[in-house]
Amino acid sequence: MKDRSILTDYVQKHWRYYLLAVSLIILSNIGQAAIPRVLGQFTDALLNGGIQYQMIIEYSLILAGIGIMYNLFFGAGQFTVMRLGRKFEFEMRQSLFSKFSTLSEYYFSKQGTGKLLSSMTNDVNSVRESISNGVTMTTNAIFLFLSCIVMMLLSHIPLYLILVSVVPMVGIPFLVIYFGPRIRKRSQNVQESLAVMTESAEEQLSGIRVTKTFAIEPTARQRFGTTVNHIRDNQLHLVRMSSLFQAAVPFLGALSLVISLLYGGYLTIQGTITIGNFIALTLYLRIMSGPLQQIGNVINMMQRSGASLDRVNRLLAEKPDIEDHPDAQPLASTPDLKIEHLSFAYPGSERYALSDINLHIEAGQTVGxxxxTGSGKSTLVKLLLRLYDPPENTVWLGGTDIRQISLQSLRSRIAYVPQDGFLFSTTIRDNIAFSDRNTPLEKVEDHARQAMIYEPISNFPEGFDTKLGERGITLSGGQRQRTSLARGLVKKGPILILDDSMSAVDAVTETGILNNLIRERDQYTNLIISHRISAVKHADLIIVLDEGTIVQQGTHQQLLQQQGIYSSLYQLQEEGLRA
Structure with missing residues (x-):
């Protein structure tokens, strides 16, 4: 995606509205530029003694009409541009969120959440300001300046006097050339430090309970303060450069006014121009100093938004690591799982997380x-969900290479319940019915019973309509896991994956959940990943992983008869229970 495409495409899409807005602003500028000429004529008429009270009323009505016209046209034009800017802001945030939803887990592991949030807020807002205020101010500056020049000529102010008066303004482009890149660089540093601060704030607030339990609030404040200090330093560098630029531009305008007073006053004394023309000239130069100031503001704004636009462009240009194959097909309804010679290493790592995995799981089997920790259990799940892509021809579902199954079909048919199931800040009912918000309350309650979370929820004053705090903080660890499990059961996928999702549940509750699971999902494929032997001993097949390799497999009884990791884990856990 080219740097200009975001703004160019948007402006081209709404060019009629932008043309209307610019036209209205131009008309308002013409009206504003006529005011000094009218005042100059009025002054000459007063000095010549040829003005009557009726003419005073006429001049007053003319100025009032010009003022009304200016406010109506400029207000309508500015409203149109601002409305377009807000629409752009909305569309960009929607586009960024849509882009984020297509990116892989690997991308998010490289990028901090705070930086992405900063782009959706600070960067988008900065670009929006540039196309809202920027269009208004640029149009106003250019056409008001030109209108003033034309009106001065129509007022019979000598061309040489006009040229001499505006000579200092020729220095403005040179100021832009010098200050522009420097402001842009400093603005980029500010935006990057804001992103770091957002990331730090998000991390500190998410871990506030840990901070409090360790009583290290001063350390947390110091860490956050370091990022804030960095922002302050970068902003001061930007302010210094911007202030110099914004001060230099009106200085040139003031210099023009000084020249007009000296030379224009001399010509007035000599009788070359009238007093009315002299007053009109000074008023025009005073008005023109406004556009000059606006030019400076626009340049500063464009330099700041340019850095933000670069980041937004880069985000929207990101290519997903995981994409559908051109000939992707849907997943079979009750697929079997076959893995042959699967070896996988995470991007940037030379160590294999999984090595030469061979496995065949028939549809309807329960596999433990x-x-x-670190043996490769969760890595295997990530490959099955295609959060990372496995090598070609290593993983098949229903006889189809998993890489040739559409992502939507694959992930919609797999119900995945992780250990730290994320709960959203909405009602418990919405969290459980996350895969289908139209799920009837009766089904939500039924699956809550299967996950043995129905009773605790019913004890809340608002029951299933209870709103959870951030990340489900209203619930205990075990309740969060069981709520997440109920959400997975509601999905009714042909494949259910429980990734250590009962680690915070006591043994009695775990046994009840497993009994419900066996009864309700005996026709479906279930993969149960756990550190506890009690969670998998009922499985049709148990796989034992160690350092990315399958070292044992069989039923519970078969593995107990072997001398290995499984029997050792079983003995340790049994001794722990007896103790």
């Missing part, structure tokens, strides 16, 4: 997967 156990192993120590």
């Amino acid at each position: 997967i156990v192993g120590k």
Whole structure:
């Protein structure tokens, strides 16, 4: 995506409205530029003694009409531009969120959440200001300046006097050339430091409970203060450069006014121009200093928004690591799972997370997967969900290479319940019915019973309509896991994956949930990943992973008869229960 495409495409899409807005602003500028000429004529008429009270009323009505016209046209034009800017802001945030939803887990592991949030807020807002205020101010500055020149000529002010008076303004382009790149660089530094601060704030607030339990609030404030100080330093650098630029531009305008007073006053004394023309000249130069100031503001604004636009462009140009194959097909209704010689290493890592995995799971089987932390259990799940792509011809579902199954079909048919199931800040009912918001309350309650979370929820004053705090903080750890489990059961996918999703549940509750699971999903494929032997011992097949390799597989009884990791884990856990 080219740097200009976001704004260019948007302006081209709404060019009629922009043309209308610019035309209205131009008309308002013509009216404003006529005021000094009218005042000059009025002054000459007063000095010549040829003005009557009726003419005073006429001049007053003319000025009032010009004022009304200016306010109506300029107000309508500015409203149109601002409305277009807000629409752009809305569309860009929608586009960014849509883009984020297509990017892979690997991308988010590289990018901080705070930086992405900063782009959706600070960067988009900065670009919106540039196409709202920027269009208004640029149009106003250019055409008001030109209108003033034309009106001065129509007022019979000598051309040489006009040229001499505006000579200092020729220096403005040179100021832009010098200050522009420097302001842009400093603005980019400010936006980047704002992104770092947003990321730090999000992290600190998310971990506020840990901070409080360790009583390290001063340390947290110091860490956050460091990022704020960095923003302050960068903003001061930007302010210094911007202030110099914004001060230099009106200085040139003031210099023009000084020249007009000296030379124009001399010509007035000599009788070359009338007093009315002299007053009109000074008024025109005073009006023209406004556009000059606006030019400076626009340049500063464009330099700041340019840095933001670059970041937004880069985000929208990101290509998803995981995409549908051109010939992608839907997943079979009750697929079997086949893995052959699967080896996988995460991007940027030379160490294999999984090595030469071979496995066949028939449709309708319940399979347990156990192993120590870091043995590759969760990596296998990520490959099945295509959060990362496995090598070609290593993983098949229903006889089809998983890479040739459409992502929507694949993920919609797999119900995945992670250990730290994320709960949203909405009602418990909405969280459980997340995959289908039209799920009847009766079904929500039924699956809550299967996950053994119905009773705790019913005890809340508002029951299933209870609103959860951020990340489900209203619930305990075990309640969050069971609510997440109920959400997975509602999905009714032909494949259910429980990724250590009962680790915070006591043994009695775990047994009840597993019994419900066996009864309700005996026709579906279930993958249960757990550190607890009690969670998988009922499975048709148990896989034992160690350092990315399958070291054992079989039923519970078969594995107990073998001397290996499984029997050792079982003995340790049994001893722990007895103790």
